[in-house]
Amino acid sequence: MHSGTTDRTLLSPARRRADRARLADEVVDVLVIGGGVTGAGAALDAASRGLTVALLEARDFAAGTSSRSSKLIHGGLRYLEQFAFPLVHEALHERARLVQTIAPHLVRPLPFLLPLTSPVWQRAYFGAGVALYDVLGAAFTSHRPIPGHRHLSRTATLEAFPGLRRDVVRGAIRYWDAQVDDARHTLAVVRTAAGYGARVLSSARVTGLLRDGGDGDGSAADAAVVGVEVADLTDGSSFTVRARSVVAATGVWSDDIGTMLGDAAPDLRVRASKGVHLVVPRSAIDGGSLAAAGGTSDGLILRTPTSVLFVIPWNEQWIVGTTDTPWKLDRDHPAASSADIAYLLDQVNRVLVRPITTEQILGVYAGLRPLLAGESDDTSRLSREHAVVTPVPGLVLVAGGKYTTYRVMAEDAVDAAVAGLPGVPASRTAHLPLVGAHRxxxxxxxxxxxxxxxxxxxxxxxxxxxxxxxxxxxxxxxxxxxxxxxxxxxxxxxxxxxxxxxxxxxxxxxxxxxxxxxxxxxxxxxxxxxxxxxxxxxxxxxxxxxxxxxxxxxxxxxxxxxxxxxxxxQRMPDDRTADAARLGAADVRAGVASPRRGELVPQEDLRVATGGSGAGPAR
CATH class of the missing domain: 1.10.8.870 (Alpha-glycerophosphate oxidase, cap domain)
Structure with missing residues (x-):
């Protein structure tokens, strides 16, 4: 088994060149498409089992959804209202592992206030939900690194968070979840996988699947996937990587893999839901500090007509988010419109003494959640659970889920990928510290x-x-x-x-x-x-x-x-005009292989060459 030694975790330019050269001559056990947190987790899961692994990412690690989340590791308190108890239970289990063992330097407990704005029934109703949340999370640790909830009076609530409107807030419930720097966490997963010998390449776009075999009647629908075609966006070259099994962890790009498969495409559809977040300075919101938590400021969780809204302390700023709306435009660079920003400001300002203005906004970011499509068009009600399917031999698709449960998704995907390989040990990532966590x-x-x-x-x-x-x-x-x-x-x-x-x-x-x-x-x-x-x-x-x-x-x-x-x-009134404005800037990665012709084309010609946004068939 590979050891996670210090030098092997370094993702240097020389390491990339060496990994690129070796992949042309190898047949790896598991090849992972997609360098978001789930793909990185799959690479680590497979490599830590002693398998040979390749991880390919079209842009940068965590360039998509995995750097644009709410930056929370949480069970999903609101999913209790949907009776999604197994999902919450699983997520809280993973939260405990991340806080205690896997990444305690990157994942830290964070208190939240759930303001109460209605009479007694609301305290009883929400209190019961938060109590159940604590019960579901308490089973995973004996020394309980995350405290239990507390009920606060109106006076105590305003002492904890002076910026709340006294005429709106009648009290609060304080409960705890955890916070993460999502991009740095994903990077730590990638580096840890590299430490176990995984070949990891960013700026390596998968442009096609290598197929072999069939049922003998002229149809290739059941032909096994034995590798991928790749465009190296650092130098314009193309190469192939052969593998015993391929795992596609491509998030909102999952349907593109189905397109590559043609008639063998699985009956699995992923819809993109756009989540927009605002970043404002600490001075914009009067949040108090919690001495019992070492000076950690409380965050807020607010009910909205369609979902929930978080106000999250983040270094010297606050993060306010998020929206939850369907997105069918460019997936590489989802755009926030003025309507998204106005919605968030309207919702949060309903409970603040001093309203936040657009002039106070430091940053805005938009991410796309990959949701398993259901019958409803309402993305806020689509499943946050994940699915693992094997549409043809040699190919595993993992889709859906939420950031907190990435490790479980990765384990399930690798289990499916190695089902035909003899002697492969079980996953060990539940107790495996990431780079930076060992000491x-x-x-x-x-x-x-x-x-x-x-x-x-x-x-x-x-x-x-x-x-x-x-x-x-x-x-x-x-x-x-x-x-x-x-x-x-x-x-x-x-x-x-x-x-x-x-x-x-x-x-x-x-x-x-x-x-x-x-x-x-x-x-x-x-x-x-x-x-x-x-x-x-x-x-x-x-x-x-x-x-x-x-x-x-x-x-x-x-x-x-x-x-x-x-x-x-962000000055545009709706999604379509915002998307058009955002696409006015070309991606810095200069070229990409056309999925139809295989040649490299300049990025500025990409929309013409591919008839789309330039996302390519897979990430």
């Missing part, structure tokens, strides 16, 4: 000592610990070797220059957007959305990736155009 208890309280030794501010190290865990020393070592890397980034003082170099040399970042949007969250945490930071980040990346001046300038131009297009889309 977390040794470093979590050592910010002051680490800062003094490295000569950087203690606050900077505190932030690093909750991004890198016990691998914080790797970032600080870069700053020690080059004092310039110990400096904060312009326009983003919460991040050090060393984190940019680390993103390239250890975390697989290939483009400016990868760093500003996912390795850091500068794109949503600053009013300039990363534009003021872009030149310095590009300069740091250029040194490590060998970019010349033209390439460096092009990366900055692409990023600036993306920000401009997003701002423009």
């Amino acid at each position: 977390w208890t040794e470093v979590r309280d050592r910010a002051a000592q680490l800062a003094a030794a490295a000569g950087v501010p203690e606050a900077a190290v505190e932030r690093l610990l909750h991004r890198h865990g016990d691998r914080t020393a790797d970032v600080l070592a870069l700053a020690a070797d080059d004092p310039g890397l110990a400096q904060p980034l312009p326009g983003a003082p919460g991040y050090l220059a060393a984190e940019v170099v680390h993103a390239v040399t250890a975390e697989g970042a290939l483009h400016l957007d990868d760093v500003l949007t996912r390795r850091t969250r500068i794109s949503i945490e600053t009013a300039h959305r990363g534009v003021e930071t872009a030149a310095r980040v590009a300069e740091l990346m250029a040194r490590e990736l060998g970019w010349d001046e033209e390439r460096t300038t092009r990366e900055v131009a692409h990023y600036t155009a993306r920000v401009d297009a997003e701002r423009e889309s």
Whole structure:
């Protein structure tokens, strides 16, 4: 079995080249399409069982839904009203594992207030639901890292969250869930899989399936999948990867795999539901602090006519979200419209003393949830459970689910993929710490000592610990070797220059957007959305990736155009006009293989060549 050693987790440019070269000569046991959290989880599950594994992602790891969630690890309190007890039970089980063992540096308990706005019946009704939530979650830990719920009076509620309107709120119930930096967590899963020997490639778009065999009557509908065709978007080359089994964890792109299969397409449909979130500064909302939780501010969960709304403390900001509406347009770059923003502001301002204004919004992001399609067109009622199907031999599709249950989805998918392989052990990921978690208890309280030794501010190290865990020393070592890397980034003082170099040399970042949007969250945490930071980040990346001046300038131009297009889309009145505005900026990955002809085409010609958005047949 492979060991998860330190050096093997590093996703350096040299590691990518080596993995790319080896894949052309190998037949891997399991090939995973899709570098979101479920695909990353499947790669880790298979690799940690001792199997040979490849993971292919068309853009960047977590570039889709897995970097655009509400950033919560939760059981789904509202699903209790739908009587989805097994789903909530499973999710709370996974929450406990993530908080305690798998990623305690990235997943932290977080208190929420459920404000009560109606007479006694509401306290009784919601109280019963939260009590059941606690019961379903309590079975998984003896030392209970997540506290139980409490009922608060109106006075106690307003002390805890002064920004709530006294004339609206009659009290609250405080309960606990957990928070995660979704993109960094997904990246940690990818790196851990690499540590167990998985070959992992981003900017590697699957353009077709390799088929072999059939039933002998001229039909290829039952022909086995034995690999995939791939376009390498870093250099324009194409190659094939052969595999004993292929797992497609492609989220809202799942139906594209069915299109590749033709007549063998499974009777499984995934609908995309758009979730929009706003990021505002802490000063925009008067939230108190909870001394019993080490100064952690309470979040809010609010009932809306169609779903729930969260107000979530996030570093020096608040995240307000989310919407839940059908989306049938470009899946790579879902756009938030002015109508989405107005809806969120209207809902949250109903309970706040000081209404949030559009001028206070720092960032806006939109993600697409992959929901298993049912008879109803109402996406808020579609299933959050997942499905695993094997439409033809050699191919497994996993779809649906929610971020919190990614590990279960991955385990189920790999179980299906290895059903025909003898001697494969059971999954071991339930107790497997991710990169950064192994020595977390040794470093979590050592910010002051680490800062003094490295000569950087203690606050900077505190932030690093909750991004890198016990691998914080790797970032600080870069700053020690080059004092310039110990400096904060312009326009983003919460991040050090060393984190940019680390993103390239250890975390697989290939483009400016990868760093500003996912390795850091500068794109949503600053009013300039990363534009003021872009030149310095590009300069740091250029040194490590060998970019010349033209390439460096092009990366900055692409990023600036993306920000401009997003701002423009957010001024548009509806989905269609917002989508058109967002597509005004081309993707930075310069080319993609056409699914019809197989040749590379420039990104700006992509909509013409493919008759679509440029998403390609699979991620």
